[in-house]
Amino acid sequence: MSEIVTAGILVIGDEILSGRTKDKNIGFIAEYLTNIGIDLKEVRVVADDETDIVDALNALRKRYTYVFTTGGIGPTHDDITADSVAKAFDVGIGHHPEVVARFRERWSEQDLNEARLRMARVPDGAELIQSATILAPGFKLGNVIVMAGIPSIMQAMMDIVAPKLKSGVRMLSDSVRANAREGDIGGPLREIAIAHPDTIIGSYPFMDEDKRPNTNLVVRSRDPDKLNAAMTAVKEMLAALNVTTR
Structure with missing residues (x-):
């Protein structure tokens, strides 16, 4: 089996932690990585504080194949991601x-002020992530991919950087509606999970159209045969409980 490729996300910004800005990037990146065979293992959110950013970045980049950061590469005084990345790697900027x-080409000398020039500061040795439609670039340094916090720009940057990333065997999944409460199937579901260690079995409760508690069961595996075996066991368990799946 091919190498398992892992990733972490570091979301940077006081505005996220205060609730003023609602993050829209984590879900997009998570789904994007899943689709290209990279396992997202951890997400951290830190304030616009250099020490916090450096500490989190160093922890994540040592643990995972890739680290994706969002936020903090704009023109204002609290946009300190580039400087923090440079410090984490101990390089100049x-x-x-x-x-x-x-x-x-975009701005006159008068308009190209110090604030806008901050967006041109890049750590030494970094590879730019840019295109004709992205004015201020992101960058990649080592295994760290630094992207904008604005969702539309971040998504464009993901499209640029993704083809250059290593990827592993894609995680496969199958799901079934249990038509049972989570507590009713927790015991036998645990036994199935133990019997199929090469799969990941998730249980997700919801209120169905009749406003009754219900559960979706999702089985994940990189091996299609092991996925099918575990899902068969799940459906047989539900059948034994006289549950009609759909």
Whole structure:
């Protein structure tokens, strides 16, 4: 079996922690990574504080194949992600000449102020993540991919960087509606999970159309045969409980 490729996400921004901005990036990145065979293992949210960013980044990049960061690469004083990444890798940082040249095409000398030039600061040795439609780039340094917090720009950056990433065997999944309460099937479901260690079995309660407690069961595995075996066991368990699945 191919190598399992893992990832963590580091969301950066006081506005996320205060609730002023509702994060829309985690779900998108998680689904994107699943679809290309990368397992998202951890998500952290930190404030616009250099020490917090550096500590979290160093922990995540040592643990996972890739780390994706969002936020903190704009023009304001609290956009300190680039500086924090440089510090984490112990490298210098400066205005990237290619980015500055693009800015000069967009803005006059008067408009190209210090704040806007902050967005051209990139750690030494980093690879730019940019396109004709992305003015201020993200960048990749080592196994860290630094992206914008604005969802539309972040999504464009994901499309650019994804083809260059390693990927593993894609996780397969199958699901069944249990038509039973979670507590009614928890015991036998645990036995199935123990009997099928190469699968991941999830139980997700919800209120159905009759406003009754119900449960969706999801089986995941990289091996289609093991996935089918575990799902068969789940359906047989439900049948033994006189549950009609659909």
